[in-house]
Amino acid sequence: MNIQLPVTESEVHELLAWSEEHVDGGTTDHESGTYEEGVCDAIRWMMGLIHSRPDEV
DSSP states (O other): OOOOOSSOHHHHHHHHHHHHHHHHHTOOSOTTOOHHHHHHHHHHHHTTSSSSOTTOO
């Protein structure tokens, strides 16, 4: 299965850096969200199913 992602590699790296920063610091931008919701949002964004990046609230 070959998936074409409608986002740039740079955007994926930026989102990864943002999430790692929060993991390392034990912080969050989304107090009401769960880890699983964040994973779903990131995957949906990368697949083009939602238009806002998970780090842009």
